Amino acid sequence: MARIGVFICHCGSNIAGVVSVEKVVEAAQTLPGVRVSMDYKYMCSDPGQNLIINTIKEQGLDRVVVGSCSPRMHENTFRASVERAGLNPYMLEIANIREHVSWVHSDNKDAATDKAIKLVELAVAKVRRNEPLQKMYAAIEKRALVIGGGIAGIQAALDIAANGYKVMLVEKEPSIGGRMSQLDKTFPTMDCSACILTPKMVAVAQNKNITLQTYAEVAEVHGYVGNFEVKIKKKARFVNMAKCIGCGVCTEKCPSKKTLSEFNANIAARKAIYTPFPQAVPNIPVIDKDSCLYFATGKCKVCEKVCPAEAIDYTQEDEIITERFGAIVVATGYDLYDHSRYGEYGYGEIPDVITGLQLERMINSGGPTGGHVKRPSDGKEPETVVFIQCVGSRDDAKGKPYCSRVCCMYTAKQALLLKEHYPNSQAFVFYMDIRAAGKGYEEFVQRVQTEYGVVYLRGRVSRIYEKKDHLLVKGVDTLSGQQVEIKADMVVLATGLEPKKEAQNLAQLLHIGYDQNGFYTELHPKLAPVETQIAGVYLAGCCQSPKDIPDTVAQASATAAKVGALLSQESLEIEPMISEVNPLLCSGCRMCYHACPYSAIEMEDKEIRRGDVRCVAKVLTSVCKGCGVCAAGCYCKAIDLKGWTDRQLMEEIGVLRYR
Amino acid sequence: MYKVAYFPGCSLSSTAKEYGMSTELICKDLGIELVKIQDWSCCGATTAHITSELMAAALPAKNLLWAEKQSLPICSPCSACFSRLKLADIDMKRDARLRADVTEVMGEEYKGTIEILHLWQVIQKYGELKPKKELKGLKVASYYGCLLTRPTEVCPDERIEDPQFLDNLVISLGASPVKWSYKTECCGAAFSLTKTDIVHKLSGEILKDAREADADYIIVACPLCHSNLDARQEEMGLDFRIPVLYFTQLIGLALGYGYSELGMMKHFVQAKGLLNSKGLL
Numbered sequence A: 001m002a003r004i005g006v007f008i009c010h011c012g013s014n015i016a017g018v019v020s021v022e023k024v025v026e027a028a029q030t031l032p033g034v035r036v037s038m039d040y041k042y043m044c045s046d047p048g049q050n051l052i053i054n055t056i057k058e059q060g061l062d063r064v065v066v067g068s069c070s071p072r073m074h075e076n077t078f079r080a081s082v083e084r085a086g087l088n089p090y091m092l093e094i095a096n097i098r099e100h101v102s103w104v105h106s107d108n109k110d111a112a113t114d115k116a117i118k119l120v121e122l123a124v125a126k127v128r129r130n131e132p133l134q135k136m137y138a139a140i141e142k143r144a145l146v147i148g149g150g151i152a153g154i155q156a157a158l159d160i161a162a163n164g165y166k167v168m169l170v171e172k173e174p175s176i177g178g179r180m181s182q183l184d185k186t187f188p189t190m191d192c193s194a195c196i197l198t199p200k201m202v203a204v205a206q207n208k209n210i211t212l213q214t215y216a217e218v219a220e221v222h223g224y225v226g227n228f229e230v231k232i233k234k235k236a237r238f239v240n241m242a243k244c245i246g247c248g249v250c251t252e253k254c255p256s257k258k259t260l261s262e263f264n265a266n267i268a269a270r271k272a273i274y275t276p277f278p279q280a281v282p283n284i285p286v287i288d289k290d291s292c293l294y295f296a297t298g299k300c301k302v303c304e305k306v307c308p309a310e311a312i313d314y315t316q317e318d319e320i321i322t323e324r325f326g327a328i329v330v331a332t333g334y335d336l337y338d339h340s341r342y343g344e345y346g347y348g349e350i351p352d353v354i355t356g357l358q359l360e361r362m363i364n365s366g367g368p369t370g371g372h373v374k375r376p377s378d379g380k381e382p383e384t385v386v387f388i389q390c391v392g393s394r395d396d397a398k399g400k401p402y403c404s405r406v407c408c409m410y411t412a413k414q415a416l417l418l419k420e421h422y423p424n425s426q427a428f429v430f431y432m433d434i435r436a437a438g439k440g441y442e443e444f445v446q447r448v449q450t451e452y453g454v455v456y457l458r459g460r461v462s463r464i465y466e467k468k469d470h471l472l473v474k475g476v477d478t479l480s481g482q483q484v485e486i487k488a489d490m491v492v493l494a495t496g497l498e499p500k501k502e503a504q505n506l507a508q509l510l511h512i513g514y515d516q517n518g519f520y521t522e523l524h525p526k527l528a529p530v531e532t533q534i535a536g537v538y539l540a541g542c543c544q545s546p547k548d549i550p551d552t553v554a555q556a557s558a559t560a561a562k563v564g565a566l567l568s569q570e571s572l573e574i575e576p577m578i579s580e581v582n583p584l585l586c587s588g589c590r591m592c593y594h595a596c597p598y599s600a601i602e603m604e605d606k607e608i609r610r611g612d613v614r615c616v617a618k619v620l621t622s623v624c625k626g627c628g629v630c631a632a633g634c635y636c637k638a639i640d641l642k643g644w645t646d647r648q649l650m651e652e653i654g655v656l657r658y659r
Numbered sequence B: 001m002y003k004v005a006y007f008p009g010c011s012l013s014s015t016a017k018e019y020g021m022s023t024e025l026i027c028k029d030l031g032i033e034l035v036k037i038q039d040w041s042c043c044g045a046t047t048a049h050i051t052s053e054l055m056a057a058a059l060p061a062k063n064l065l066w067a068e069k070q071s072l073p074i075c076s077p078c079s080a081c082f083s084r085l086k087l088a089d090i091d092m093k094r095d096a097r098l099r100a101d102v103t104e105v106m107g108e109e110y111k112g113t114i115e116i117l118h119l120w121q122v123i124q125k126y127g128e129l130k131p132k133k134e135l136k137g138l139k140v141a142s143y144y145g146c147l148l149t150r151p152t153e154v155c156p157d158e159r160i161e162d163p164q165f166l167d168n169l170v171i172s173l174g175a176s177p178v179k180w181s182y183k184t185e186c187c188g189a190a191f192s193l194t195k196t197d198i199v200h201k202l203s204g205e206i207l208k209d210a211r212e213a214d215a216d217y218i219i220v221a222c223p224l225c226h227s228n229l230d231a232r233q234e235e236m237g238l239d240f241r242i243p244v245l246y247f248t249q250l251i252g253l254a255l256g257y258g259y260s261e262l263g264m265m266k267h268f269v270q271a272k273g274l275l276n277s278k279g280l281l
Ligand SMILES: Cc1cc2nc3c(=O)[nH]c(=O)nc-3n(C[C@H](O)[C@H](O)[C@H](O)COP(=O)(O)OP(=O)(O)OC[C@H]3O[C@@H](n4cnc5c(N)ncnc54)[C@H](O)[C@@H]3O)c2cc1C
Pocket: A147, A148, A149, A150, A151, A152, A153, A170, A171, A172, A173, A176, A177, A178, A179, A180, A183, A185, A186, A187, A188, A216, A217, A218, A331, A332, A333, A334, A335, A336, A356, A357, A360, A406, A410, A413, A500, A502, A506, A540, A541, A542, A543, A547, A548, A549, A550, A552
C-alpha cells in the first residue's frame, strides 16, 4: 500500500483567501493511501520545505502531493525537497489550486473549495501509479555551426570562439558582412558602417577557432542537441581558393558587365567574376555561371588568361561536406519587401522611385556613384526628395501587418545625410507614427527636424504621378487635415523587412517554427528569446524579427552565451519524462513518426524475438520533449509517456467518473 | 454570331447617343449579336445605392433576371451600368438575406449563373476584330476612370492602378498608347451638376497630363467621363483642345466607318481635323 503525504499551501492569502484550506486537508485525509495531510502558510519557504522533508522521514512516506501554485512555478523546488528526503524526485505530484482555482474562482468560495478538493484527489490518484524515473545523459560535440554571416552571425561566431569553442560559419554569398556591409552611416551615432564592421569581418577570418565557408549552404540536418550531423553544400566558385591571391585582375578584365550587382541593390552592374565589394572576406572572387560568357558560349576564358596565380578552374563542381556540431545558430537575416506590389507608387517601374537600400548605396562614397546621389532617370542631383515610410510594413492590405522597426530610423538618417551632402536640398517624410524607441533615437529624429529642416508629414501618399521632368506626389497631412501635393525630383521608399525567401526551407531542415509572417519563432517571447523549440538550435538577428544593429548584436551575444552554456557541459542531462516504445506492441505504422513535432522518432529494424526482425519506432531520448503526441496517436498503445502513463491518466479519469 | 443580352442604359440614348451608335455599328462587324433586354430598367446608379440597399440590388436584378432566363451573358457599354450589375450580383451572392429580399420584391430568384461583362470584355473575349485600316501614327491616351477599376472585385485587370486592357486594344488597332499616370484618376463624376469647379480641376488635370504625354486623343468607356472631359474643355480655360472618343469609335475608324456614322460630330471637341491630317478619314 502506498504511503502518501498531502501538503496544502495557503500561499499567504492567495489560496487561503478563497479556498477553505482546512476542508481540503480534511478531505485529503480520507483518500486511499494517504497517511498524512497538513497545511502551511508558505510551503515553498525553507520551513515549508523542511516540513515536507521531516514528515517524509518521520512517517516513512513514499509519495507526495503538494497542493499549491502551478507546476511551472515550483515543481522543481518540491522535487528537490523530495529528493533531499531520500525519495526519487519523480514521486511527486502538484495539484494547482492557485492559478486553476483561487485566482480564477474568487467569486464563488464554496465551488472553489470543491474544485481544489477534486484536484487534490486527482493528484493522489495519479501519484499512486508514479514510478521512480532516472535522469539520462548524452555526449556533446563541442563545436557550433553558425548559419548566416551578417553582423548577427559574425558576432555570434566571434563570441562562441572567444569562449574557446570551434565554430563553422556558413554564408551563402561569396563574402560575409550581410546587409550591414551595404549601409553607409549608421543611426543614431552616424558612425561609418564599414569602419565598424570590417574589423569584425577580418577578426572572423583570422580567428583560429572559426572556419569560414562562404558561397555555401546547409543542405541537410540530422541528429539532435549535442549531436547534429549537417551536410553543407559548397557551391563551385570556379576559383581555387588556395591559389588565388585576390589581386582582382580577373574582375577588371572580365568582359561581361550586364549583370546587376546584388550588393549595389541593382543600381549598378557587376562582372561575371566578382567579389561583392572591395573589403570582401574572403577576398576571393567567384564566377557567376549564369552571366559568364565562357559557360554560355564556350568562348572567352579571359580571366584564366590574365590570372597570375593560375587560380581559375572551370571544372570545379559543387561539393557536399558532412560535419558534426553540438549547437546550431541561425542568423540568416532579412530581405527587403518588393515594392513592385505597390501600384500607387508605380509598380516599381518609375525610375526615380527608389528604395532606402538603393539610396544607401548611392550616398556611400564607396558605392557605384562615388557618394553622389543621382536620380536614375537622368543622373540629375535631386533637390526635393520625398521619403515614404511603411512600404510593406503595417499594411494589412499587402499582407504585412507588422512594424519593421528600423525604417523610421533609417529614413531619418537618410534625410539627414541628404541635407549634409546637398545643403540646398529639401526632404519631406510621410509617416504613420514615428517609432524611435531606442537609446538616443527620439533625440536623433528631433534633431533631423529642427536642425536639418526635414519636414515630417503625418499621413500616407495616395499616388505618385510621373510627369515630364519630375514626380508629383499626392498625399494627405492628417495633422492639418490638408491634401498635400509635392513636386519632387525623387522618391525614396522605406521598404520593410521580411524573412529571406529560403527561410521556410531552412526552417523545415532544422524543424524550427516560423510565425505567420515567416520569421523564426523563439521558444518563449519573453523568457527564452534566442532558443527555439528544437533544443540546441538558437536564433540571432533579423531572421527572428526585424531589428537594428544594436539589438542584433545583443541578441547574437546572448545566443553565444546559450551556446557556451550548452557546450560547456560534460554531458547532456535529459528529462526522463519522455516517450517509451514497447517494441512488442509496435506495428511499425509510423503514425508517431509523422506526428512528432520534434523529429524525435526514428524507425529502426529490431529483432523483437529471436529471428523476428521488424521495423519499429524508436524514441531519440535526447530529442524527445515529452509532449505525448505520439502516445495519443499510437493505435497499438505501444507508446507510453513516462510520468504521464495511460494508467496514471485512467486513474485520474476514474476519480472524475465515480464521484 | 455571339449572342449577349444588351443593357444600353439611359445615357446611350441621350448624352452618349454616339456611344450607342458606334457600339451597335461595330458589333455587327465583330460578330456580336446584341439582344436588347426587353423593358430594361434603370441600373440605379448613384441614387439607388446611396438611398436603399434593396433598391440598389433589385433594379439591376430585374435586368439580370431577364438575361438569366435567356441563358445569355449580360453586357453593358456604360461603366456605371456595368459596375451596378456586377456589384448587385456580388452583393446578392455574399448576402443571403439581401438575395431573399430581392427575390421577394421581384417575385423570382436570381441564381447568379450568368457572366456579367463590360462591352470591352465582350469584344476582347468574343469579338472577331479584323481592322481594315491601321490607325498608324495615332497616339492615344486610354482613360479608364473609376467605375471600371474599382472596387477591385469588378476590375477585369490585375493592375488596378495601371490597367492595360484599353491600351492593348489600341495596340491591336495599330495605334500607339501613350504612357501616362492619370488613367484611373477621378473625373469629378456627378459633381458636374452641383460643384462644377471640382470637375474643372480634376478633369482638367487629366486632360493636361494626356497632353503632356503627347496624346492626340483620349479614349473612354464611360458616358459620364466623356461628358466631363469633352463638354467642359471650353469652360476650363485650357490653351489646348484634345478630342475625347469612345473606344468603340476608335474601333469603328479602324473598321472603315465614317465620321458621322460613328456620331463623332456630336462631340464638343471635334476630331475631324486631326484625323484628316493623319489620313484616317
Ligand atoms: C536601408 C537600411 C538601412 C539601415 N540602417 C541601419 C542603421 O543605420 N543602423 C542600424 O542599427 N540598423 C540599420 N539597418 C538594419 C540592419 O541592416 C540590420 O539590423 C542588420 O543588418 C541585421 O543583421 P543580420 O545579421 O541579422 O542580417 P543580415 O545583415 O541580413 O545578414 C544575414 C546573412 O545571412 C546570409 N544568409 C541568409 N540565408 C542564408 C542561408 N540559408 N545560408 C547561409 N547564409 C545565409 C545572408 O547572405 C547574410 O549575409 C538598416 C536596414 C536597412 C534596410
